[in-house]
Amino acid sequence: MTTHEHEPLGGKNPTLGQAARAFFTFHSPRIFAVVLPLLVATRVAVGGFTWSDLLVVPILLAVQPFAEWLIHVYILHFKPTRLFGRTFDLQIAKFHRAHHRDPWRLELVFIPRRAGWLGLAMFSAAWFLLAPTPQMALSGVVGSVVAAFLYEWTHYLTHTGYKPKGEFYRRLWRYHRLHHFKNEHYWQGVTTHLGDRILGTMPDHAGVPNSPTCRTLGIEAPTDLPGPP
Ligand SMILES: [Zn+2]
Ligand SMILES: [Zn+2]
Numbered sequence: 001m002t003t004h005e006h007e008p009l010g011g012k013n014p015t016l017g018q019a020a021r022a023f024f025t026f027h028s029p030r031i032f033a034v035v036l037p038l039l040v041a042t043r044v045a046v047g048g049f050t051w052s053d054l055l056v057v058p059i060l061l062a063v064q065p066f067a068e069w070l071i072h073v074y075i076l077h078f079k080p081t082r083l084f085g086r087t088f089d090l091q092i093a094k095f096h097r098a099h100h101r102d103p104w105r106l107e108l109v110f111i112p113r114r115a116g117w118l119g120l121a122m123f124s125a126a127w128f129l130l131a132p133t134p135q136m137a138l139s140g141v142v143g144s145v146v147a148a149f150l151y152e153w154t155h156y157l158t159h160t161g162y163k164p165k166g167e168f169y170r171r172l173w174r175y176h177r178l179h180h181f182k183n184e185h186y187w188q189g190v191t192t193h194l195g196d197r198i199l200g201t202m203p204d205h206a207g208v209p210n211s212p213t214c215r216t217l218g219i220e221a222p223t224d225l226p227g228p229p
Helices: 003-011 016-023 027-046 051-076 091-101 113-130 134-158 167-181 194-199
Strands: 081-083 086-088
Touching: 016 134, 027 113, 027 134, 051 091, 051 134, 051 194, 091 113, 113 134, 134 167
Parallel strands: none
Antiparallel strands: 081 086
8 A cells, every 4th residue: 555545544534443444454453463363373272371371461561661662762763873984774763764754654653574573573582581481471472462563553543633532542642743743852652651751751741842853863864765664
């Protein structure tokens, strides 16, 4: 699906159903729609459920705010760096800079493919190394993929013209728009702002200066993208 076909959705005010239907025309949500049921089926087939599987929920609730914050600040906002005479950049940071430059281009909202698979491999490895049983590790992987999917949906929705109705979503929506249009150094969370509250990037927006580098992240020249996200 091209950018052009999605622009009307970003501009007008879709219903939640319209936004959800458009969501599943993009690459990343489609991958989730295949991978997540497969993982759930695998977990059910493996069996051996105990109370430790439920521990995954508080662990994820505790980790997610900091994971979102750290990834956003240090990986997505990573700046090209000169190292041994060569410029070192991260592919995912290139896509995030393009996302800040053009926040209404919806295909740039999602986790890029390479970063998505790499992320899945990394947090799966972490679960299997740290969990006491492989069953709990697999439950952890399922939970992490659910969390990533909720991140994708929330982030996408804040970039559509869907008008917030409930107070919970309205806050997420407002903070993410402040990150894009007021000052990119604050409001780093997407599904939660607990990380911002604890790490000091959640000021009263009235006292925050408008950042001149919201759109560029301080890199003036547009970055050449390495293909589709
Ligand atoms: Zn965004
Ligand atoms: Zn950002």
